[in-house]
Every structure is written in C-alpha cells, then in structure tokens.
Amino acid sequence: xxxxxxxxxxxxxxxxxxxxxxxxxxxxxxxxxxxxxxxxxxxxxxxxxxxxxxxxxxxxxxxxxxxxxxxxxxxxxxxxxxxxxxxxxxxxxxxxxxxxxxxxxxxxxxxxxxxxxxxxxxxxxxxxxxxxxxxxxxxxxxxxxxxxxxx
Numbered sequence: 001x002x003x004x005x006x007x008x009x010x011x012x013x014x015x016x017x018x019x020x021x022x023x024x025x026x027x028x029x030x031x032x033x034x035x036x037x038x039x040x041x042x043x044x045x046x047x048x049x050x051x052x053x054x055x056x057x058x059x060x061x062x063x064x065x066x067x068x069x070x071x072x073x074x075x076x077x078x079x080x081x082x083x084x085x086x087x088x089x090x091x092x093x094x095x096x097x098x099x100x101x102x103x104x105x106x107x108x109x110x111x112x113x114x115x116x117x118x119x120x121x122x123x124x125x126x127x128x129x130x131x132x133x134x135x136x137x138x139x140x141x142x143x144x145x146x147x148x149x150x151x
Contacts (some may be wrong), residue, residue, distance in 0.1 A: 008042035009052065016052050026093035029053035047096075054097040055105060058086050062106050066113055069126075084104045 015036050016029065023029040030049045038045050062082050065071075071081040072149045083099070083106050129145065136143040 001071065008037065008044050009048060011040070012037060012044060012049070012052050016056050023057070025089060026095055029057055030093075034091050046079045050093075050095045050097075054090060054093070054095050055101070058090070058097070058102055058105050059109070062086055063088065066106075066109055079103075079106050079110045082110075089121060143149055 012033055016033055019029070019032050019036070021032050022076045030046070033049045033053060034044075034046075036042075037049070065085060065119055066079060067083050069077055071077040083102050086102045086106065087099060090102070133143055133145045
C-alpha cells in the first residue's frame with residue numbers, strides 16, 4: 001500500500017488552483033482558503049494561507065495585465081509596470097512576498113507571451129482594430145481604443 005504524502009498545504013495548493021469562489025485580491029483568496037481549511041479540518045497558519053495565495057493571485061493579475069497590454073491610456077505595458085503593480089497589491093495585503101519572487105513570475109509570463117507572439121500572423125486582430133479606430137478619427141468620429149472607463 002502506497003503512503004500518501006498529502007499535507008494540509010498540499011491540499012490547499014490543489015484547492016487554490018480551482019477554488020469554488022472567485023476572488024479579487026490576495027485577501028479574498030486567503031479568506032476562501034481559510035474557510036476551506038476550516039471546513040476540512042486542515043491546520044494551517046495565516047502565513048501559510050498567504051504563502052499559497054500570494055503567488056497565485058500575482059500570477060493571475062499579472063497575466064491579465066500582460067494580456068491587456070497597456071499600462072496607461074496609450075502606453076504599452078512593460079514588465080516593470082506589472083512588477084510595480086503587483087508589488088503595490090502585495091503591500092496593500094500586508095503579505096511578505098519579495099520583489100525578486102514577483103519579478104520571477106512576471107519574467108516567466110513575459111517570456112511565454114513573447115514566445116507565443118512569434119506564432120502570431122503579421123497583421124493581428126488588434127492591428128485591424130487599431131486601424132479601424134484611426135479611420136473613425138479621420139472621418140470625424142470620436143472613438144478611443146483603451147479608453148479609461150471602458151477598456
């Protein structure tokens with residue numbers, strides 16, 4: 001008979017990959033994980049919960065920002081922009097998660113995106129959309145791509 005090496009943290013990490021509820025930030029996921037741990041009699045600390053939640057939320061939020069592609073109104077996003085925003089999120093949650101670890105996550109996501117982009121066609125849907133907005137402006141119709149209120 002095989003021995004199981006499943007620990008409370010292993011179980012929570014598996015659950016965190018597909019929680020039953022949506023979460024907005026690190027604190028939300030910590031709360032969801034804490035409720036799950038309590039429901040299943042898993043003994044974990046607040047620090048354990050934060051250690052699981054922080055990289056998962058950072059990865060999800062950084063992926064979203066990367067795919068969005070903008071850091072401001074018209075400025076393309078950079079890895080540094082994403083790291084700075086993730087750092088702010090970590091600080092707001094008062095979680096110990098180092099800048100180097102955030103940079104590692106963002107760097108991996110950035111490299112994967114660059115690799116995927118190598119397979120894109122020469123003219124992308126976004127290029128066509130950008131051209132359409134340009135035509136609208138030239139004909140006197142006020143339209144803005146990535147407008148601040150309705151990305």
